[in-house]
Amino acid sequence: MTATSHDDAFVVFDRVQKSYDGEILVVKDLNLQIAKGEFLTMLGPSGSGKTTCLMMLAGFETATSGDILLGGNPINNIPPHKRGIGMVFQNYALFPHMTVGENLAFPLEVRKMGKSEREAKVKRALDMVQMGEFAGRRPAQLSGGQQQRIALARALVFDAELVLMDEPLGALDKQLREHMQFEIKHIHENLGITVVYVTHDQSEALTMSDRIAVFNDGVIQQLAPPEDLYERPENSFCAQFIGENNTLMGTVESVTDGVAAITLDDGAKVRGLAVNCGGPGSRTTMSLRPERVYVGGEEGLVTTEAEVKELIYLGDHIRCRMHVHGNDEFVVKVPNAAGHKHLQVGEKTLISWETADCRALDA
Amino acid sequence: MVNTADSSQDIAHSAPVTGPVLGNDGRPLKASLARSLRRQKLRALGLIAPLLIFVLLTFIAPIADMLFRSVENNIVGDVLPRTVVALKDWDETTGELPDNATFKAMALDLKEAVEDKSHTRLGSRLNYEQSGISSLFRQTGRKVKRLDVEETTDFVAAFEDMNKKWMDVENWQTIKAFSGRFTDGYFLAAADLTKGPEGIERVPENEQIYYTLLLRTLKMSLIITFSCILLGYPIAFLLATLPLRTSNLLLILVLLPFWTSLLVRTSAWKVLLQQQGVINDTLVWLGLVADNARLELINNQTGTIIAMTHILLPFMILPLFSVMKTIPPSYVRAAKSLGANDWTAFWRVYFPQSVPGIGAGSILCFILSIGYYITPEIVGGTKGVFISNRIAYHISSSLNWGLAAALGTLLLVVVLGLYWLYDKFVGIDNVKLG
Structure with a gap:
């Protein structure tokens, strides 16, 4: 489903740059291809340029340089209302002076659609988000989740092929947010629309997306499907930003067959997968997921010493904070399996990991 | 402090006994709550007391006094008590003079009135209703001193002797018509009506002023309000959409007129608008207007509308701005993302949401302008003055305070009526001032 070339891509960002003041680039040389029917998420901390990219695609910001193509045609000079892109805004932007039905009919009215056709489409869109009985209500009379559904229905009612969503679930509570994530995902699958979704919530991105573009500092740090992004982060920003992560700082001694031998800052020697660490002598950050660390030394694994600092019982697993080679915040998840090792605070123990699970990344 | 405690116990005892919720000290919960809130309430009252007293003395009391003055008519009954009683039996519709006893009563009343000169005040009061009565009372007052009440029997002849006008039935009709303690005469006058022998009738066309003036005031206030919307809306829109720093600077420019004296601003318009003024000179110099056909921009309605629009503009811009900012x-x-072009997006989505601002600004501008006085006085000439200028005239020049009060009351009623209409059709809850 992922687009690899200009030709089969539905949306293309081609060397796009954006600056507001002529001094600082908010978006630096963005190249991105989105396939038809894809669910692509732009994920990143605030100020990383993800929303600016979305606004450029919607037409509310103009690219300072570079081209944006939609269905093969450059849209830089097409005003937003002629792009035919549906959009769901952060605060829904439902028109408060219109009823739900009027809100949904608005995009059809401005397209000069006949009344009966309009009503049929509005009804269908409302049914799709299970809000059929609410056509006569005002947005202010709806709960946050209901408003969210209406905003979604309004973005879909005029059969847009591309729908942009700017942190649409940010204002909902956790349970409702998770529920809506699935609903949006289902609607996306049923309608076959292309969705570009902006969020700063990494779990949201992981659940919903076909691919995730991780933004930082105006640059896409990594563009990959969720599993790749979580399991094979390519740089330390992605490793830190997505999921929980343990880091160990060190210097590369040698690289053989893709495996780097590394001396940690306190002198201990470990091995890790050489991903993005440079040659011998360069600084590196080793990244290791908490669930990939085992307590106790095992043959064939990288084994090192650790000291237990804190234990938190979480039912299915025990969260164990350890001191490992200068890192006081090293977390290990010990599964609450039959016969697991019972640790004590202050106890010195061995921990180990697979070489492939410990990724040597940029410093 | 002791008193407070005592009286709060009173409250506790006087609370209804039928199943009140009791606190853990056995007292009704409501009483305990009232006690604990009492100090707060007293403190709040203490804080607003100065303003409350000030408003009562300087605002509520004068309005009440104005309402009262517009119908009050004690003077006739006070100065001519016997005459008023005697006139009760006289049938004014027959066209005949009152009987001798009434003339005698008038003589006795006037003799007393002359002592404290109250007959001249009565004269000027009745003169509002019928011109000429003032001089009649003054002249008679001088002569009545020499009239010997004990010796005289034919008072009709005696009065005819003093002034022939006493034989005019109309004067007596007027005295009788306005002998009550309260009168609707001021209100009738304010509506260009008068009380004739056949009931209420319109005053002759050439004497009608207030009706026309009220209509003109309302019409011009509407025009001024509308011009304020036209000029203020784009500015407020710009202010609301610009970045904060720029909009603050522009806002200062909007507020600048507030910091300049009203008189200075109005006088400046005089300089600009007069026939030999800056605007006419420029137009003539540009060749747009012939030198012998300079525009009349001042001392008429145009002048009032231009100057008032300028003065009231900030009152439109500020509420609009505060609504648009939200x-x-x-x-x-x-x-736009739904497919609306710029105009549709503005007209269908932005404009309806800015209507509360237009409402608030319009109410402010309209109500301020129908009561405006200084600017129409300076630039309005005779054709561009408002009803308030007439009120001012009656207060300071003609001293007909009753009529001024009636006009003021009428204006108040019109404002309240419009306010009610506005509430009915737009809803006062929709007005946002910030």
């Missing part, structure tokens, strides 16, 4: 830009963006 409309998030995402609404217009949403409309």
